[in-house]
Amino acid sequence: MPKPLTIAMPKGRIFEEAAGLMQQAGYDLLTDQEDSRKLILDFPEQNLRIMMAKPMDVVTYVEYGTADIGIAGKDVLLEQDRDVYEVLDLGISPCYIAVAGLPDQPLSRIAPKIATKYPKVAADYFREQGEQIEIIPLNGSIELAPLIGLADRIVDIVSTGRTLRENGLVEYEKITEITSRLIVNPVSFRLKSDEIDEMVRQLSIVIGEEVK
Known part of the structure; x- marks a missing residue:
């Protein structure tokens, strides 16, 4: 089995709203573990790994490749100006x-x-x-x-x-x-393009955004 797709997500409201979108897109991340102290949540049946991070740290994890994908507020992206791809406006946490x-x-x-x-x-x-x-x-x-x-x-x-x-x-x-955005590590975008493209496609359908 290939290495899991790793997603960095902040706890709290953004996680809850993002997990709801992900579930509608076919990725079941709704779990009581979000309320625990665990920082890494594994979903082997979906080949996904979730890293729970502080909102300001999500972009750092994605830029350095420890996470393939992240969900971060546009405020963080504007402030930090990191080397990541912003691929989708999820429209959550406005x-x-x-x-x-x-x-x-x-x-x-x-x-x-x-x-x-x-x-x-x-x-x-x-x-x-x-x-x-x-x-x-x-x-x-x-x-x-x-x-x-x-x-x-x-x-x-x-x-x-x-x-x-x-x-x-x-x-x-x-x-x-400001809304929350789906961001991707540039290297992961090439190496895991099939999994990432599929996730972007499914999420785009959920939020009614046309995939470019």
């Missing part, structure tokens, strides 16, 4: 990246401070707007930054907007829409 801050708070004239866990996305966006900014990298509780005067604005993921509202912040600009 959200968007936005600029937010305190209401009626003007930007500082000289190098506004922008707090974010997406420094590349933020820098690219403000550069396109002709703004020179100072990036303040943060990993959590980004909404705190403008409240304590650390930053003029934040750049972060917005799903429902509830967290912004509860902290008295408003959305200023929407940067880009």
Whole structure:
């Protein structure tokens, strides 16, 4: 039997939604093991192996070939700019990246401070707007930054907007829409083309996307 097709997937909401799509496509990954502490899940009857990874690490595993395929948010792909093929927009876990801050708070004239866990996305966006900014990298509780005067604005993921509202912040600009994407290692794309093409074809049928 050939080596299993290895898929890197994040735990939580994205896994649940992706596993649902995979099941509709004929790949049964729905299992109680997702709630366990196991990081590698084997499905020998389907010749599949699932690696459970943090969302920001999925693209790294795929780029270095430890996973053939991955499911990652477009936000991660934009931020990391890794050498992987983005082959299919799965349309799951929709959200968007936005600029937010305190209401009626003007930007500082000289190098506004922008707090974010997406420094590349933020820098690219403000550069396109002709703004020179100072990036303040943060990993959590980004909404705190403008409240304590650390930053003029934040750049972060917005799903429902509830967290912004509860902290008295408003959305200023929407940067880009985000969904989860199917990504492939370039070498695996050649060596395991039959299995990968079939998975892409089946998933495309499920989500109603025309295969190119």
